[in-house]
Amino acid sequence: MARRKETLRKGDLREQALLDTAEALLQHTSFEDLTVEAIAKGAGISRGSLYFYFGNKHEVLAALVERTIRAVRATADTAQDEAAAPDAAMERAVRGVEQVWRDHGTVMRAAVDYSALHPVIAGAWNDTVEAFARTMTQVLRRAGVPGGDGPEDAAALAHALCWMTERTFYRAACSPEPDLARATATTIGIWHRIMTG
Amino acid sequence: MARRKETLRKGDLREQALLDTAEALLQHTSFEDLTVEAIAKGAGISRGSLYFYFGNKHEVLAALVERTIRAVRATADTAQDEAAAPDAAMERAVRGVEQVWRDHGTVMRAAVDYSALHPVIAGAWNDTVEAFARTMTQVLRRAGVPGGDGPEDAAALAHALCWMTERTFYRAACSPEPDLARATATTIGIWHRIMTG
């Protein structure tokens, strides 16, 4: 099997630079106030050139979110450990989520904020939470919650609790003095109560 | 005390017509695709005239959300009944939320979607959930959850669970075939487990 070709295109770097710039700008600017010109200029090209890389402004954000979410997924996967006790698995998962928000808070927040405006982002975000919910459904099952697809079965509870987890961290991340540790404690507390109900 | 003057200004009706039009249009158009021209025309005036009533497009949505939230608050207040058993009070509250989403789903959804883009809407929505959380904190207290301001005390749990409730109904409302009843069942199930943990 041939060695993977080194695709060190100049454009690949430029594309990353554009995303980096967008990420940096998002820390002080909202997406709708964010201008294509600013992103392009920050990456050292003209506005027109940006459209060589992305179809439009939304696609830039979508790519940025996708890049971030890939990192998030990797983290989420490490949390599913069949051998661990359900309670420990849950706790590890939630702590993983906390870490992800610490590392990628700005983009995650943007992803949530603009989900409503952008189907692609909404889909990516949804899939991520969904994947997390599937993992947690198994954890709940192992903790004794009955399976099935009724509104009070493991899958439905895991879904609701995953979205609660998302919301709790999102809100914490939005606050001027984010207290992610507290968010973790509250979240774990609720999951724990549900699992030992 | 003098009788309140009848302020039946022509403009008051027009203003309501503008909000009604905006609400109607929101059912088939996203806010950013919603054009000022469409709102104005729907209410029978020109684009320029709309600016006599509202400073800009965002203010229209803000006013619409505020109008809706007034109705929501009224509903929420009826749910707080000091005499009822905690479990019954909680159930009644959640069913109230379901009803509100049934009646005002479109605007509520818009409120959530555009909270990120509009501080005024975010504030109004926040206050509403916050008010609900305060009520539910009392319910949890009466159910035996300890008070205080730690991350696992009644207030923190009520907050997280209220946002979970919001998310659950929001997601249900977003789905093509909304199943609010299922959302209610799941939500009540979780609240119940927490209260009898």
Place this chain on the structure above:
DNA sequence: ACAAAAGTCGACGTACTGTAGATTCTGAGC
């Protein structure tokens, strides 16, 4: 070396937004 592909630019047309000034409607007081 040289053609093809990748990358870049600046100018253009478009679609909105928000503003300003002129104009018409309305109704309270004389």
Place this chain on the structure above:
DNA sequence: GCTCAGAATCTACAGTACGTCGACTTTTGT
């Protein structure tokens, strides 16, 4: 019934950011 302030409306304008286009320059593979 006249008058006039201010409520309500319109049209035209200026501004801004978007996305497209065709021409030009650089990079890459052979």
